[in-house]
Amino acid sequence: MSKLVESLALVKKTLAEVRMYNQASAVLNFDMQTICPKEGMEAQGAVDAFLSNKAFILQKEPAYIEACQYIYDHRGELTAEVCSSEVDAEFDRCLAESLHRDFAREKNITPEMQHERSLAYNKAYVNWLEAKKSKNFSIFAPSLAEVQKIQVREANLNEDRKETPYDTLFDGYERELTSRDLDDCFNECKERLVPLLKRIMASKKKIRTDFLSRPVTDEAQKTCTKYLLETMGFDFNRGAFATTEHPFTTEIGKNDIRVTTHYYPDMFYSNIFSIIHEGGHALFEQNQPKENYSHYIEFNKTMGMHESTSRFYENRIGRSREFISLIYPKCCELFPNVFEGVSENEFYESMNTVTPSLIRTEADEFTYTFHIIIRYEIEKMIVNGGDKVDISALPKLWNDKYQEYLGIRPENDAVGILQDVHWTSGFGYFPTYALGNMYNAMYYNKMASEFDIKSAVRFGDFNKINSWMKQNVWARADREAPKTWIKNITGRDFTPKDFLDYLENKYGEIYEL
């Protein structure tokens, strides 16, 4: 057996064991968020740490690291002859490259730096909680400076450095895309969305929302959750749902994809869009081709790709007139007091109001992008500005940008710069949320050129939509970087144009512009 074949076998054997530990950790984490009692959490956390450490140690074995390096150095020789088929060879090359990217990122980080990082992030989290609670940015400021210092250092130590430190960090989340791409994209967004928002705000259109806070029971919401997941094509033989404070999706195993949601007694629609969003993530995972299972490249999918799917179902499908029409009768049946005297059109419009607001996670589909642009502009400056950044001046900058783009100003930092947890452990993640919307707008148009999506939604034919997604969007997501991936799906280069056109048309119609 050649050294290349041997190395590949060793890497896969290790990754198979790592996956065992990871699955156990996934179950422990799901358990902690769904049912574990308060005083059981500490021990559960200790078991999780114990197992994670076992997995970590496996990946620090010199023989494993050497094998990873060897297959990367000889990835050109991973051909059909060596790997048994051309398809397998492609997977193996892909694996070699992604393992190498991870190594490049961590290789020059010493154990001391690792320890320092871990302490700094934990401290930042604690300070952030405290700062948010007391609405006082100055409590968090020293930690933010510390996180900045560590992140810049790590960007500079990365062996796979990009043009700027921010580009290096961002590449860790959405590889191949650069801050130039983001600048172009977000500038185009601002050019078109700022004036459009002004027109919407000036519109005389009245949208009825009085019925949205009418009370509903958990039982009815649970039935609704089941109905929506079934409607979307979620496979209950290979998945389950539960409730948690913050909804999420987790892949316990290839045949066990779980979603969670929450039930608010006076916001029945919060569950609806949470579960459609998470259901979208789940469909992505449930529809991975079986042959991908054994190749250990699942971590190659980017967050932008994943968000594109969840937002495709949540917004493009879920908030469409046709989907609202499809679920309106069931909603009337489940929530009779909410829908008393409420027409289908009133339900549709209420789910598509545009309201500039301060909190990202509660933003509507239209204004959401502004929240991301603001965070992107500030975090890029923090990372690339280095020592020259005046951390204490950031809250004002944040508030000024909200004023400029959305016409509103946070009354305190808790609803301003302190609202998100992300910066307690790094930078570069936020743009992936917005990119998801832009990717899906592009592939929505491609799909629409092939069949009548609206009609499929109207008649609940999700099989048609999911099959197209499986074949075009999901099948190669773990083997391609986002730019290549979107071009292969649509035949076009990445652009925010489709997304902006969509917003213009949809909200132009709703607000009668």
Add this chain to the structure above:
Amino acid sequence: MSKLVESLALVKKTLAEVRMYNQASAVLNFDMQTICPKEGMEAQGAVDAFLSNKAFILQKEPAYIEACQYIYDHRGELTAEVCSSEVDAEFDRCLAESLHRDFAREKNITPEMQHERSLAYNKAYVNWLEAKKSKNFSIFAPSLAEVQKIQVREANLNEDRKETPYDTLFDGYERELTSRDLDDCFNECKERLVPLLKRIMASKKKIRTDFLSRPVTDEAQKTCTKYLLETMGFDFNRGAFATTEHPFTTEIGKNDIRVTTHYYPDMFYSNIFSIIHEGGHALFEQNQPKENYSHYIEFNKTMGMHESTSRFYENRIGRSREFISLIYPKCCELFPNVFEGVSENEFYESMNTVTPSLIRTEADEFTYTFHIIIRYEIEKMIVNGGDKVDISALPKLWNDKYQEYLGIRPENDAVGILQDVHWTSGFGYFPTYALGNMYNAMYYNKMASEFDIKSAVRFGDFNKINSWMKQNVWARADREAPKTWIKNITGRDFTPKDFLDYLENKYGEIYEL
């Protein structure tokens, strides 16, 4: 550091790691029984097997085995000086002995025998399922003979052999007690219960049960579950509940004890007594003294001790007039249609009807003991009879005993000898179920001599009862064998008399004998 101290440290370090793996396995198993989707089970099972194997390997390390042997051989030297206190020394001696018992049981079993055993039990399970489904004992008979052969061989290979092979096997579940004890005990039961059952059957007393199958919702049953656990003193900060087909209790960790129940739409009381039973097991675990946590002797508690607690709460408390009186108003509120026109006394009597029946798990408190006696008599004969046992004659023997003791005869083997899963993996377990009733009857009387239990129940003062249980019944259960334990609690030797007196009084009153 002395070799003894070193050995003890090594053993405890290993057991701490084993506990980590075991906790992960406990969570995986709980997950599989509560939420894991059908097609996710296989992978989950594989992860469980992977982790169990890691724990198994740790306990096969020669250094660990040697250390266990060393502390056992030198257990006399485990004194306050060596172990830092007399209490710690007692725990450590106890640990040395219990590890030694486990070794004695498995020491002479070769890997081949282990493999053969595992295959035979799996096959027996499959054949049992098939036999039960087709109501045909002959399908299971060869497997039963195989299990018999293996169990007898293992009893003979056990280095800690007792008077008969059955005694050796039974000692693995309820140590110190012998088949002589069981014979004495069960003979006394038969002498008093057989004639008493005849008098009950001849009684003219009419008990109303028509309302028991009235429909209830899952939602109301869930509220009832929560109410009952709260009433009993279950600590929700250190436990949780869920639903499963078969109710059980699991210790995920010291501060995480979970119970499950089931909701039948036409048997509201099934949930009630399931959750009180499991809640009893949970109270036992939740009330272990904190200082016991770090001594790794939790597996010392016997099943008889545990069943004594669960049945104490289920039967002695749960089916008492005072408890029914306590929960009657809440039940009326939660299940208004069930309790329409039903008095408190009718509720009490309906929960205490005596009806000879074929299925052990559905038997009432009175007839339950007969089901155990029948199984005990047959399994003792199977084990001690060796080659002389005619396996094919067992179904008739089973049916004859049901005829003799309960006056009814199974119409087929599925509701006869094939009903329980236990014999697919061994013998000696059944008597522990009955012993639990006898232990708790003894300590109930001791408790009653110290305070008015009925009044405490009537007013929901479970704190008083649980505190007594904690101090007298639970605190030393993991350091004492059952006979010593019950004598230390009550000051008396083990006897079924208290249990039989209780049955005679209670059912004499209900059936107006």
